[in-house]
Amino acid sequence: MLEIKNLHAKIGDKEILKGLSLKVNAGEVHAIMGPNGTGKSTLASIIAGKEDYVITAGEILFEGKNLLELSPDERAREGVFLAFQYPVEIPGVSTTNFMKAAVNAKRKHHGLEPIVAKEFLALMNEKRQLVDLDKSYLSRSINEGFSGGEKKRNEIFQMAMLDPKLAILDETDSGLDIDALRIVADGVNKLKNKHNAFLVITHYQRLLNYIVPDYVHIMYDGRIVKTGDKSLALKMEERGYDWIKEEIGV
Amino acid sequence: MSFTDNIDVAFETIDKDNLSVVRESALTSFKALGLPSARHEEWKYTHIKTKLPETLRLAASFELQVASKLKYFNSIKGTKLVFINGDFSAESSVILAQSGLTVGSLKENSNLYPEQFEKYFNKATDISKENFAALNTAFVRDGAFIYVKKNTIVEAPVFVFHIYDNASADVFTQSRNLIIAEENSDITIVEDFQNSTGEKFYNHVSEVYVGRNAEVNYSLLQLHNPNTTSVNYVEARLERDARYHITTVTLDGKLVRNNVNAYMDGENALATLNGLYIGKDANHIDNHILVDHRVPNCNSHQTYKGVLDDGATGVFNGKIFVQKDAQKTNAYQSSKAVLLSDEASMNSKPQLEIYADDVKCSHGAAIGQVSKNELFYLLARGIDKDTARGILTYAFANEIIAAIKLPELKTYLDEKLKQRLNITI
Numbered sequence: 018m019l020e021i022k023n024l025h026a027k028i029g030d031k032e033i034l035k036g037l038s039l040k041v042n043a044g045e046v047h048a049i050m051g052p053n054g055t056g057k058s059t060l061a062s063i064i065a066g067k068e069d070y071v072i073t074a075g076e077i078l079f080e081g082k083n084l085l086e087l088s089p090d091e092r093a094r095e096g097v098f099l100a101f102q103y104p105v106e107i108p109g110v111s112t113t114n115f116m117k118a119a120v121n122a123k124r125k126h127h128g129l130e131p132i133v134a135k136e137f138l139a140l141m142n143e144k145r146q147l148v149d150l151d152k153s154y155l156s157r158s159i160n161e162g163f164s165g166g167e168k169k170r171n172e173i174f175q176m177a178m179l180d181p182k183l184a185i186l187d188e189t190d191s192g193l194d195i196d197a198l199r200i201v202a203d204g205v206n207k208l209k210n211k212h213n214a215f216l217v218i219t220h221y222q223r224l225l226n227y228i229v230p231d232y233v234h235i236m237y238d239g240r241i242v243k244t245g246d247k248s249l250a251l252k253m254e255e256r257g258y259d260w261i262k263e264e265i266g267v
Numbered sequence: 268m269s270f271t272d273n274i275d276v277a278f279e280t281i282d283k284d285n286l287s288v289v290r291e292s293a294l295t296s297f298k299a300l301g302l303p304s305a306r307h308e309e310w311k312y313t314h315i316k317t318k319l320p321e322t323l324r325l326a327a328s329f330e331l332q333v334a335s336k337l338k339y340f341n342s343i344k345g346t347k348l349v350f351i352n353g354d355f356s357a358e359s360s361v362i363l364a365q366s367g368l369t370v371g372s373l374k375e376n377s378n379l380y381p382e383q384f385e386k387y388f389n390k391a392t393d394i395s396k397e398n399f400a401a402l403n404t405a406f407v408r409d410g411a412f413i414y415v416k417k418n419t420i421v422e423a424p425v426f427v428f429h430i431y432d433n434a435s436a437d438v439f440t441q442s443r444n445l446i447i448a449e450e451n452s453d454i455t456i457v458e459d460f461q462n463s464t465g466e467k468f469y470n471h472v473s474e475v476y477v478g479r480n481a482e483v484n485y486s487l488l489q490l491h492n493p494n495t496t497s498v499n500y501v502e503a504r505l506e507r508d509a510r511y512h513i514t515t516v517t518l519d520g521k522l523v524r525n526n527v528n529a530y531m532d533g534e535n536a537l538a539t540l541n542g543l544y545i546g547k548d549a550n551h552i553d554n555h556i557l558v559d560h561r562v563p564n565c566n567s568h569q570t571y572k573g574v575l576d577d578g579a580t581g582v583f584n585g586k587i588f589v590q591k592d593a594q595k596t597n598a599y600q601s602s603k604a605v606l607l608s609d610e611a612s613m614n615s616k617p618q619l620e621i622y623a624d625d626v627k628c629s630h631g632a633a634i635g636q637v638s639k640n641e642l643f644y645l646l647a648r649g650i651d652k653d654t655a656r657g658i659l660t661y662a663f664a665n666e667i668i669a670a671i672k673l674p675e676l677k678t679y680l681d682e683k684l685k686q687r688l689n690i691t692i
Contacts, residue, residue, distance in 0.1 A: 093649035109662025119648040
């Protein structure tokens with residue numbers, strides 16, 4: 018589904034990704050771990066299409082298409098979803114209206130008519146329950162005055178509404194209490210199926226007790242330096258990142 | 268050649284009425300002041316002189332179906348005063364009678380309420396300084412007279428519709444309101460200027476008196492056509508414990524100049540002055556705001572928001588005066604504009620003059636673009652760039668409309684705003 022080959026990227030003069038390669042198939046959950054400033058969030062932003070970065074080498078294929086040639090909104094309509102590390106607050110636009118615009122943009126892209134009101138409301142109702150989001154939140158402005166946990170639940174709600182092929186969770190667990198973490202993880206597990214894939218970026222092994230990955234990648238200094246199964250995450254938790262530094266010889 | 272060359276001739280054609288004495292002194296003032304040139308500090312960014320029609324005239328009265336012209340006219344509940352080409356139309360108007368409330372034509376009521384006219388007419392505006400207010404006073408044609416007696420809570424809102432026909436060109440009208448809300452009264456007023464095509468020039472003055480502990484909610488809608496030039500004065504005087512909320516909504520117009528002034532004459536008065544303007548193409552929209560704190564313990568809030576696209580220009584000049592005796596004043600001002608194109612421009616000038624030493628005054632002015640982070644958030648959900656920008660612009664602008672109290676008006680303006688911004692959420 019997703020194939021990243023030898024990706025190099027910089028912001029300004031600073032090189033952040035230095036030859037990253039990754040392959041994700043449908044039905045898989047991949048976790049990316051690594052210390053701060055190693056390029057994990059940059060990778061998420063680049064896949065989603067944020068403009069601040071310059072790609073100096075390499076390519077990203079999504080279902081065989083050159084993803085880097087698509088605009089961020091086209092990528093989303095094709096089925097890429099980014100759950101933001103820091104979801105923005107947008108006063109004046111309700112989550113309901115926002116989601117209606119997003120759902121219809123996707124439908125139009127796939128040659129479908131706009132969703133009928135009744136069907137849309139039923140969809141919203143079903144998906145919000147997945148992350149235990151109260152109905153009142155949907156008529157409020159996007160994320161305005163939401164707690165950290167509510168914002169992250171809203172991200173997963175949006176993910177559920179848009180039913181992406183590839184979902185990237187950018188530190189969705191950071192700053193969440195255990196209850197919110199369980200709700201978010203439950204939501205993800207219910208959305209998981211053999212047709213979609215998840216890329217879970219995290220600092221903490223804790224999340225991976227709830228969302229069990231098929232692969233764990235350790236990222237360091239703009240590259241994936243080690244790949245293993247879920248036991249690798251436990252090892253990281255036990256030994257810290259210095260162990261990796263020693264192993265790769267820096 | 269401009270109309271000022273023939274001003275005496277034009278003045279001769281006005282019927283003698285109760286306002287004749289005031290008219291004459293206003294004419295003298297106007298002749299002394301002339302029209303403001305670009306050198307006039309208050310008109311620096313708004314070059315109006317060249318925009319005026321050559322004649323001061325109005326097309327003949329005409330008949331029209333008000334209900335079809337204003338789709339929301341029938342759906343709203345309230346008193347509806349209709350002025351067609353500047354003249355009061357009793358047939359088109361709907362007046363919900365209530366004891367303690369007088370609403371109708373300014374011209375007719377100037378004969379019926381000489382005492383109130385003596386006391387209030389032309390007392391809020393300074394015709395020795397304000398060129399267009401002087402011109403308006405000399406040539407007043409008609410407008411709304413709204414008189415709310417002591418302790419009267421006006422149950423239904425009062426709508427004042429100004430409708431102009433499509434055909435006549437170079438129309439230049441001088442409309443005038445007098446609004447008096449006596450002690451402990453409460454009223455909501457919506458004034459709406461509408462027309463569809465043709466060059467129009469309005470010079471409008473509205474004087475508002477908010478008595479002790481009275482409340483006036485006033486919305487001025489400028490849903491013009493793009494050929495409209497309009498100068499407006501909304502002058503309010505507030506007595507002790509008075510509450511006054513004015514909102515101007517300008518969605519189009521060739522040149523619009525609003526002078527929204529509030530004078531705090533009594534302690535513990537509150538004035539909220541809000542404005543929204545959307546400029547496109549070559550629209551020029553100028554808001555000159557003044558709050559004059561003359562006595563202690565008053566509060567004022569100015570919140571202005573604008574969206575400027577294409578080659579549109581905006582002007583915001585917000586004055587707060589705090590006089591020497593006006594201790595414990597709390598005055599706030601915010602002006603924010605979003606520019607959607609490289610050609611659009613905004614001139615913003617906060618002007619605070621504070622002569623008292625124990626006051627709380629703050630102001631902020633921001634001119635910018637749609638937030639990149641917010642835009643990316645919408646794009647990342649599959650919404651295309653144009654729609655996303657539209658949604659964010661709407662969200663920015665909607666704050667002013669959301670603050671309007673009257674639900675039907677809020678719904679109506681919300682739709683108009685979406686239309687203007689071409690969005691369908």
